[in-house]
Amino acid sequence: MISKLITEIKKKNAPVVVGLDPQLSFLPKFLLDKAVAERGESLEAVSDAIYEYNKSLIDATYDLIPAVKPQVAMYEQFGISGVEAFKKTVDYAHEKGLIVIGDIKRGDIGSTSEAYAIGHIGTVTVGSKTFAPFDEDIVTVNPYLGSDGVKPFIDVCNKCDKGIFVLVKTSNPSSGEFQDKSIGDKTLYEEVADTVAAWGETSMDGDYSNVGAVVGATYPEMGIELRRRMPKSYILVPGYGAQGGKGSDLKGFFNEDGLGAIVNSSRGIIAAYKNEKYASFGEEGFADAARQATIDMIKDITEAIA
Amino acid sequence: MISKLITEIKKKNAPVVVGLDPQLSFLPKFLLDKAVAERGESLEAVSDAIYEYNKSLIDATYDLIPAVKPQVAMYEQFGISGVEAFKKTVDYAHEKGLIVIGDIKRGDIGSTSEAYAIGHIGTVTVGSKTFAPFDEDIVTVNPYLGSDGVKPFIDVCNKCDKGIFVLVKTSNPSSGEFQDKSIGDKTLYEEVADTVAAWGETSMDGDYSNVGAVVGATYPEMGIELRRRMPKSYILVPGYGAQGGKGSDLKGFFNEDGLGAIVNSSRGIIAAYKNEKYASFGEEGFADAARQATIDMIKDITEAIA
Numbered sequence: 001m002i003s004k005l006i007t008e009i010k011k012k013n014a015p016v017v018v019g020l021d022p023q024l025s026f027l028p029k030f031l032l033d034k035a036v037a038e039r040g041e042s043l044e045a046v047s048d049a050i051y052e053y054n055k056s057l058i059d060a061t062y063d064l065i066p067a068v069k070p071q072v073a074m075y076e077q078f079g080i081s082g083v084e085a086f087k088k089t090v091d092y093a094h095e096k097g098l099i100v101i102g103d104i105k106r107g108d109i110g111s112t113s114e115a116y117a118i119g120h121i122g123t124v125t126v127g128s129k130t131f132a133p134f135d136e137d138i139v140t141v142n143p144y145l146g147s148d149g150v151k152p153f154i155d156v157c158n159k160c161d162k163g164i165f166v167l168v169k170t171s172n173p174s175s176g177e178f179q180d181k182s183i184g185d186k187t188l189y190e191e192v193a194d195t196v197a198a199w200g201e202t203s204m205d206g207d208y209s210n211v212g213a214v215v216g217a218t219y220p221e222m223g224i225e226l227r228r229r230m231p232k233s234y235i236l237v238p239g240y241g242a243q244g245g246k247g248s249d250l251k252g253f254f255n256e257d258g259l260g261a262i263v264n265s266s267r268g269i270i271a272a273y274k275n276e277k278y279a280s281f282g283e284e285g286f287a288d289a290a291r292q293a294t295i296d297m298i299k300d301i302t303e304a305i306a
Numbered sequence: 307m308i309s310k311l312i313t314e315i316k317k318k319n320a321p322v323v324v325g326l327d328p329q330l331s332f333l334p335k336f337l338l339d340k341a342v343a344e345r346g347e348s349l350e351a352v353s354d355a356i357y358e359y360n361k362s363l364i365d366a367t368y369d370l371i372p373a374v375k376p377q378v379a380m381y382e383q384f385g386i387s388g389v390e391a392f393k394k395t396v397d398y399a400h401e402k403g404l405i406v407i408g409d410i411k412r413g414d415i416g417s418t419s420e421a422y423a424i425g426h427i428g429t430v431t432v433g434s435k436t437f438a439p440f441d442e443d444i445v446t447v448n449p450y451l452g453s454d455g456v457k458p459f460i461d462v463c464n465k466c467d468k469g470i471f472v473l474v475k476t477s478n479p480s481s482g483e484f485q486d487k488s489i490g491d492k493t494l495y496e497e498v499a500d501t502v503a504a505w506g507e508t509s510m511d512g513d514y515s516n517v518g519a520v521v522g523a524t525y526p527e528m529g530i531e532l533r534r535r536m537p538k539s540y541i542l543v544p545g546y547g548a549q550g551g552k553g554s555d556l557k558g559f560f561n562e563d564g565l566g567a568i569v570n571s572s573r574g575i576i577a578a579y580k581n582e583k584y585a586s587f588g589e590e591g592f593a594d595a596a597r598q599a600t601i602d603m604i605k606d607i608t609e610a611i612a
Binding site: 021077082105110111124127131145147170172174184192 | 327329330342347348349351352377379380382383384385386388389390393411412413414415416417418419421422424425426430432433434435437439440448449450451452453454455473476477478479480481482483484485487488489490494497498501544
């Protein structure tokens with residue numbers, strides 16, 4: 001899968017992923033009003049509005065970007081109908097030729113991680129038929145449970161040509177609370193990174209591995225060190241834009257070949273219309289604002305790493 | 307919420323939770339055949355069979371136990387309809403007066419953890435109406451992202467009288483890979499435990515905190531130490547039975563007052579009919595086998611901690 005992602009990144013000259021994280025406060029009022037008029041004040045109405053929102057965002061950006069990253073929490077918060085909107089978003093992104101990175105951050109003991117892997121990037125067989133339940137292409141995985149929590153995902157990557165990004169150093173302010181702790185001569189996140197590099201050897205796909213890492217844009221110094229420690233792992237970089245990461249911080253996340261990282265922005269793109277810079281698009285122009293913000297982000301990053 | 311759980315544990319004299327983790331291989335064939343006859347070879351058929359299975363298991367055990375713990379991965383693996391079966395299981399368990407521990411092991415950056423917390427143990431407002439999307443009572447949480455990944459869950463605990471169990475030392479064989487690493491004069495899991503104890507102070511509910519911990523039955527020595535480090539945190543103990551934990555290993559997880567821990571068994575109860583010891587119940591008697599296995603487990607544990 002990683003070679004497919006790299007092909008798309010090169011084709012579009014955009015190491016960028018748009019995070020489809022539809023918080024209720026981001027939804028343009030007219031979309032929510034329309035859905036409520038049709039389905040009443042309900043979780044189903046919100047979920048319909050989310051799907052319409054995502055569809056417009058995908059329509060406005062799919063020719064610019066290789067992938068989208070829906071954050072499943074933002075759908076789970078609206079219950080079953082929210083999860084349905086998640087699945088419909090995955091399917092619509094695929095229709096438009098996009099790779100889908102499911103930001104699910106799952107991780108559990110072996111048999112349970114296997115179930116997550118099957119549900120999100122694998123297949124399940126019922127009698128004579130086989131189904132891909134959520135059908136994402138790549139998912140994020142939490143490493144706290146160690147190898148037997150991660151390997152079931154890698155097995156599915158190998159079987160179904162899929163990928164994972166393992167949390168190494170997350171973008172949030174308190175990520176250092178455990179991740180930065182010193183264990184012997186390195187930090188916990190460096191230990192996790194070394195383990196990711198080793199896991200990665202078991203699922204190579206061209207020059208890079210299907211086992212990548214998550215490292216926040218908000219920690220550029222650590223990005224340089226982690227790039228070195230995991231030379232064959234793609235790095236998914238959240239935290240650009242609204243969380244504070246800038247293009248100029250990102251060079252160190254990339255390899256000499258200009259590859260090796262893909263940078264996510266969620267709020268900065270999908271809620272661009274709420275940003276002073278793009279306010280002229282208005283709420284009705286939310287998708288055009290997202291398109292312009294995507295163009296600006298791609299320029300910022302490709303210039304920074306040139 | 308923890309005081310409600312304690313009341314139920316005392317009332318039933320059973321510090322035991324049944325894990326509703328319906329793997330496809332556990333489902334009695336006649337249940338799956340019936341569902342497939344009605345809905346064809348489909349994820350919907352499997353999900354219907356899972357719900358019927360859970361319903362019978364709950365009917366056979368609800369008078370014996372305080373709580374059930376559905377593992378959401380086992381439902382997510384069957385897509386949307388699987389998640390629907392999860393929600394129906396939560397609702398049915400509530401109808402029968404059970405507390406529901408959603409084993410979801412979520413954890414993310416602040417705003418995203420907030421969405422998970424809202425979706426699983428909180429409420430969401432749409433216009434003039436308020437909904438509890440998945441409506442569990444307690445959920446498991448992954449601490450790798452640090453305080454700002456956990457605090458949104460605690461905020462919802464305080465607002466909605468709910469609880470969490472934070473992963474400290476998990477039951478799986480490779481849990482030590484990161485969790486046992488030494489950081490200064492303690493291990494990572496001890497550091498997490500100390501942090502859980504501190505988080506717990508912010509959500510007290512009687513003698514115990516709504517912020518509990520997960521510590522595997524497979525590590526009894528560590529259970530003793532962790533009991534000491536988190537005196538006010540209830541410990542959810544997975545790994546009993548099929549994973550190797552025995553009643554005699556568990557005394558150290560409890561406080562002097564006989565409280566402080568609740569032990570989970572999944573496979574050992576719900577697939578008891580596949581175990582030689584309960585084979586006489588037959589596949590049709592799977593629920594009666596589960597009841598007997600629950601009675602035996604409660605006896606094993608209450609005797610061990612007496």
